[in-house]
Amino acid sequence: MGGRREDMVSLTVAINLPLWRGSKLGPRVAEATAMRDQTTSMLQAQQNEVSSRLRQETANVEQNFKSARLYRAHSTAAGAADRGVLTRGLPRESCGFLYAA
Structure with missing residues (x-):
């Protein structure tokens, strides 16, 4: 019984079926x-944040520009009045540094 038998054949086939795919x-x-x-x-x-920041900075620039323009207009008028008071009776050549703005 423990001998070798020539008529025994074994064949195995395996297939994976994706049942739970x-x-x-x-x-x-x-x-x-x-x-x-x-x-x-x-x-x-992020796009909303960048857009908001850009609008805010644009408003800041516009406000700074308006302030600078207002300051320049005010300082020019005030400067002219101050120069008149400071230089009263003095020759203009000796007060040239006051007019070099």
């Missing part, structure tokens, strides 16, 4: 969609 891919797709939506929201938030 949908249950495994569903959560992955949902996660990818959620990550895409989150990234889109973050991009929109």
